[in-house]
Amino acid sequence: MDVVITHDGRNWVIENDRLRLASPTLDELDVELARLMRARGMVKKGQVAKVFMGFDNATIPEWMRPFAQHYFNRVVEVRG
Amino acid sequence: MTSVNRKWYSGMATQEDWWAVYLGLFFFFLGLLSIAGVDLVGWAVYPTKWVFNVPEGGKGAISHAFYALGSKYSLTAKAFYKSLGWWSIIWTYVIFTIATCIGAASMKWDLKRFFIGWTIIYFLTIATWFIGHHAFFAANKTNWHQYGLNFALSLGGGASFILALIFGLIIGNFFKGFANYLSVAAKPEWYIKTAIVFLGVKVGYLPIKAAATSAKMGQQMASLTGHLFLAGAVATIVAYLIFWPGIYLIARKMFKLPRKTAAVLGSGISICGVSAAVATGGAVRAKPVVSIMVSALVVVWAVIELVVLPGFFTHIWPGTADPLVAGSAMGMAVKTDGADAAAGDLLDEFMRNKVTAETNGAVVWPEGVITTSAVMTKVWIDMFIGLWAFVLAMIWVYKIDRRPGETVQASEVWHRFPKFVLGYFAAWFIYLGIFFANGAGAPEGMHVLKAAKAGAVPVEKGFRKLFFMLTFMSLGIITDFSKLAEAKFGRMVWVYFVALFCFIIPVAIIIAYLFHHGMQIPNIAGQVAAG
């Protein structure tokens, strides 16, 4: 599954057309994501789902983007 | 609209980094056509020294203050380019306006504002170039009498750079509304990255130029640029691996900063400023605001370094005795590609004029070698930072944060790779290949090298200098010194100050000395006298 990750100044935010989550730390975000995916049956028991989180570089102020075009992408494995 | 680097080709149409490659290589290829006898770049505008009252038998008429470089170097259309004179300003404006507007449209900028901003910045730059080439600023004691002067500041082309920066800073700090309007077109990173691709033509062309004196000198120059390449690589890696932990220690132990802030500062204050701060911020999964705050500091401090260091290195230490130590140290000390390359070119102008004045014209260094030494270290660190960020990401994800299930992808290295260096190396190696493939200065290949020169000079001299000027002007426009006084930076301002002056600059000079001490720039005084 692919989601876009951003930061709104307080929270890390992930979203795609199926979900939207926000949390002040990545640790909590990952826990919430795993809980949500299990609750919705997006990952079955015993399975491992890979979630690709691509950082939206539009979050970085425009004046900084010419210097660096990439913040990070992360991949998180969610176990069912 | 989101902007995620998902695929290896993400951002190829929308990132300035890529557009520096396209713009740079497009004009590089236009220049290359001179080998086939087609001169399409001779219209490149270039200034020369002038005075209001030309002495009898002297030079410096205002009517010749701007000329098309093809009028000197073209082999096939010299008469046409000679007829352009000041009109070369308009030719250059029209062609670069089309090229940059295509880029701006592709990057989805406000095209109307870019066009107006670009036009204002271009003509301000040309006016500054003109003023800066008044003989009082630009002539030195070997030639000021030709302009009817008994004294001149001997700044060479450096005067124009300083004036462009000053004018830009006046706009940026006293006319903030106007500066904000121009900001759509005040793009120092785009202009300098394009200029660095043009610099690649310069580095490749240096042996061809030197070969006009002798084949041996051409080969010496090729060897010198190769040595700069190798020495720059090693010096940069050593410097970064000392800078980063040093700053990290200072920030953590002396200033009691949190881990992630210290890590981002460590990269930001080290060699490559904003790009490193962003790369490291992402690698250690810091909140983006950490990188934003560090970057806001970096851009202001970089301009302070740009103002202070070229004069310091030229007149205090190491001076003309070790010009490439100075250039290399500049690359390791000044943050951001724009400020570093600009500082390197300013140093180049200062050093060359100083050595010529000191020796009464007996020693003349070719333009651009010192700039190359400054940019070489910067290019290496731009590439290295991607690897370092990858290492930090693995340490943070697997050892420090230890978040279950998270993995770090190798593709991060590519996404952080500075694409403009591809254009720089391509331009360099292709001209170097032309040099070696045609006898490396041997008489039988000289006709090809002369044809190559006709297309290379307008690019490496005319376009490169113009884009350096645009960089200086744009840097000034976007630099707001009042940001330094903003209390929200808190201790970071002092970490930066202590780290830069007590650690980064001294260590940069020592490492540059270890790898570049004694490197000599070939003397082309004979060639200048003959030419």
Added chain:
Amino acid sequence: MAEKEAASTSTLAGGEYEAEDVLADAEPWEPIETKLVVWSFIIAGIVLVIGLFIVPTSVLH
């Protein structure tokens, strides 16, 4: 907190935080940081020594 309505994801300006958000709450120094710093210096030293030998323009030549 799951499925909490997120704030809009627009560009950050840098003013969203006070300095203390970035400068405060320094964690205690951990052994992994010592390792990171020391190994950086060690690798720098190794590259320096090798570099001084292989770079023809170094002070050793």
